[in-house]
Every structure is written in structure tokens, then in C-alpha cells.
Amino acid sequence: MTSQIPDLSQLQHRHSSKWRRFSHDVLPMHVAEMDFEISPHIRATLARMVTESDLGYLGPIPELNAAVAGFAKRRWNWTIDPNHIRLATDVGVAAVELFRVLTKPGDKVMVNSPVYTNFHTWIPEVGAIIEDAPLKRESGWRLDLDVIDAAFANGAKVLLLCNPQNPTGTVHTHAELSRLADIAAKYSAVVISDEIHAPLTYGDSEFVPYLAVSENARKTGITITSSSKSWNTAGLKAAIVVTASDEMQQVVSRTPEAMHWRASLLGAFAMVESYDNSEGWLDATLASLDANRHFTLSQFAEKLPKARMSLPAATYLAWVDVSDCGFGENPAAYLLEHARVGLESGTNFGKQYQGFVRFNFATSHENIAEAISRIAAVAK
């Protein structure tokens, strides 16, 4: 099986944010969507449900819990109790509803920048305050456990962890997560582990689910995730919340029942198809992305050696330091205007990252090469 990418002219007919945010002379390399066609199993299930007018409210879906547990066991040897899985509208809603239970306005929630744009919007949504414990760049964008310890000591109640990390592609190790769990337990803090990018971990790294790490991880941790990122169905709206201890199950039991009802029927059944029947598609897609990450690295090295990119260990996002390329104070805005390439600005991931852009390489080599040529052509 190979992952297919439609021509640019066909992609431009898509209705999603990637294809509607900019006019069509802009090559969109910004939002985290892939250009690959979706898994045939997901497509068939969705087509059948639409054809049969099977579009009511989402009710019981025991298939999903079995599918999630089966995938986690096969892929990561992680044992999940199917009774400890809850549905949510999306990962963002899951995070916000958990913050509502775990914090009151003015409480601190920790993040590790650079980190996914919406981590910076979900926390203020409930009146909580962001406490940043940045990744250490010198060691290849890794968790700084001493700074994390200090942030908990300074009153942070919750850490919203990103594993693997968007935008750096860092995959946190067993040793790091185990120490993190011990630190969280010491402060009776909670770690909400966003693992939405996990299935997109490349073969040369090992993804470690937070809840599989230790007893302290299970006592302090809640995992939020979805198949929507790895199987490219973000518009379908469904996610899950997983726990592995009574303490954390109690926390989740205080979130509204409505999280289930507010998920989409199509999204939930697409998730079943993803986990149960689309692992072959995932592996084929990952092989294409693996080639793309090396191609992206070599294209930057060849055409714009002043840009600094390291190979991500997971997912399809390149975190590129362009501070020496002469793109001014806001490189993403400069490149949109002058190169007609759409990128995410580094500041979306933390205000100190002005010199960075995030480049989405889940597309054809042709589009990657064209985008990097356009970027290199306007460098000074």
C-alpha cells in the first residue's frame, strides 16, 4: 500500500483550513493537516454512513474502547482498561474540561514551549495562567526536568505535556517521563499528556505512553488523544480521555457527560476504523513521511544552509530556525508576502521563538521542493 497525494489543483478544491486560509498562489505549509488521501477503510465507513443517512447522535460505542485498547497493546505494548476510556469532542475540549475540574481562575498550568499553538489558548480559556518551563535547546529540545520541578514548586497544579512534541518532533524518553512522574507525584500535581501525534513516531525512536511508565505516572496522569491527527480526519471531531488509576478516574468523572454527546458520530466511527483496520495505511503513510523528513532536511541544507532544522523523531512538522536568513522580525509574515508560502510563525509556539517557523512536510516532494525554493529565493 502507498499513500497517495492528489495534484495541487485537486487539493485546492478541499474545504479545510489548509486550503481556504490563503489565496491559491500561496503554497500552504502551515496547519497540521496532511495531503495524503485517507485510509480506504475510513472512507468506506463514512461513505456508507452518509449514503444510509446514518447521521444521528452518538450513542454507546463499545467498539471504540476495544479498538483503542487493541491498538495500544499492538503498537506500544500498553495495556489500557477499556472501561477507563471516555469520549470527548476533540482534544482541545478534553483539555479545557479537565482544566475546569482541576483548576480555578488564577491557578497556574505549566507548558513546555515551544509547544502547540492552542496550548496557549486553552489555558486562559478557563482563567488559568500559563507557566512556561521551556524545552532545553542545547540538548536537542528536551524536557528540562529541573525547571519543571521549579515550576511545580512555584505553584503549577497541572502540566499539559505534549508527547510527541509539536513543533519540535521530540519524543520524550522513558527515563524523562519516569522522572517527570516522580516530580508530579511529589507535588500532587496532574500531568495531562496530549499524545495525539504518537502513532506518527518514526522507527528510529520509541514512543512511550505516559500512563505506561510507572505507578506514579498512573496516579498523576490523564492521556488525551485522538486518531484524527495520524489518520488525517481532523474535521470529524472525536477524541478520547484515558486514565489508569482511581484518582484520575475520579477527576475525569467530574467532567460533563456531554463531552460524549458533543463528539461526532462520524468522528467516533472513523476512530474505530483507524485503530482497528487502518494500521497498514498508517505504516505506509509513516514511510512516506520518513522519506519526506529526510528530503526536507536535504532541501534546506542544499538551498538555504543558513536555516537550521533538525530531523524530527515524530510527526510531519519541521521546526526551522531562520533567524540568520534576513526575513526580518516576523519571518512567517515576510515569507507569506514575499515568497507566497504559508507557514506557522514561531511565536505561535511561545513568544520567544520569533526566529522560527514551522514547516509542514506532509505533502509531495514537488511541493516541498517548490516551497523551499521560494523561501530560499527571498533570503538575504
Ligand SMILES: Cc1ncc(COP(=O)(O)O)c(C=O)c1O
Ligand atoms: C499537540 C496537539 N494537540 C491537539 C491538536 C488538535 O486536536 P483537536 O483538533 O482534537 O483539538 C493538535 C493539532 O495539531 C496538536 O498538535
